[in-house]
Amino acid sequence: MQTIKAAVCRAFNEPLVIEDIQIAPPGTGEVEVTLDAVAICHSDITYASGAWGGHLPAVYGHEAAGVITATGDSVGGFQVGDAVVVTLIRACGSCPSCAGGQPTICETPYDSVNGPLRTADGGPLDQAMACGAFAEKVVVSHRQIVKIPESMPKDVASLLSCGVITGVGAAVNAAKLRPGQDVVVIGAGGVGLNAIQGARLAGARRIVAVDMTEEKLEIAKEFGATHGVLAHLKQPWKAAFKALGGRGADAVLITVGAIPAYDQAPRYLGRGGKAIMIGMPHSGDMSTYEPVVLAALGQGVVGSKMGDVVIQRDIPWMIDLYEQGRLKLDELISGRWSLDQINEAIEDTKTGSAKRNVILFDRG
């Protein structure tokens, strides 16, 4: 075991505690990645609030990038010194979902409480989301990582691990948008802006962003939205219909966790349209819709986990598009912080104005 510094959740709804923890060396199929950057995602905040339950103490953090510093056996060609992004998608590779090309819904459970992390005194410590990346190092499966160019800045690369693949993947893989289709994206935050740029990459005709403030709608336009609608209008879908020339959308991408967005999403759809649920509401939250409308108009409502990505297939092309100037990543970062400032960075993310706040590790 090695001792490293981490931000630990000791109690829900309390600030994270910076403390020394222990991390085991990588086992078979695993690698140790020394982190340069980890971004803060709303899922980390939801976990830390207790809304999804889970074991405590825990280390959250799951949008990370760094360099491999140790490997176990059988790690699929990865080597010490490789620059990588680390995702939470710990897919086994052989269950029916993985074999069917859907690793984001892998069926093999992972026991994160008995993973590589222990507290300083040897007690259990949950490696939340199979990552535990609010720490100087992670030990993860080689199936969770993807090589990146050494020249790629790690703060920028870290965003690929969750927000970017989830948003772009929702447009490309889940909604399977074709050129010329019309899209509504509810929420212009970290995932929503990427759903917007995914829709643009897919050739969408009109992309309507729906959010609470004019400021966020303006940012959405920088990422490819062609129209903006304020979410607090009484019937915001009517404004969207107007933007779409009187018809509903071919796809509505719901990137927020607020239930009214789920209740309203089918209202934005045209005939044959599909609402894609991407955001992650709190456990137990329920939504209502009118089945007869969906049936009569041939509409659908479907969930998408992590953009239905296959990271080994999708992250390399996203890196190429970034390098060609066709995928915005630098513009997604709103602040850079040290690990000691993580609670401030989380508070800033909670205000909703931030795109992505990134923690940079001081590797001396």
Ligand SMILES: [Zn+2]
């Ligand atoms: Zn995330």
Ligand SMILES: [Zn+2]
């Ligand atoms: Zn699997």
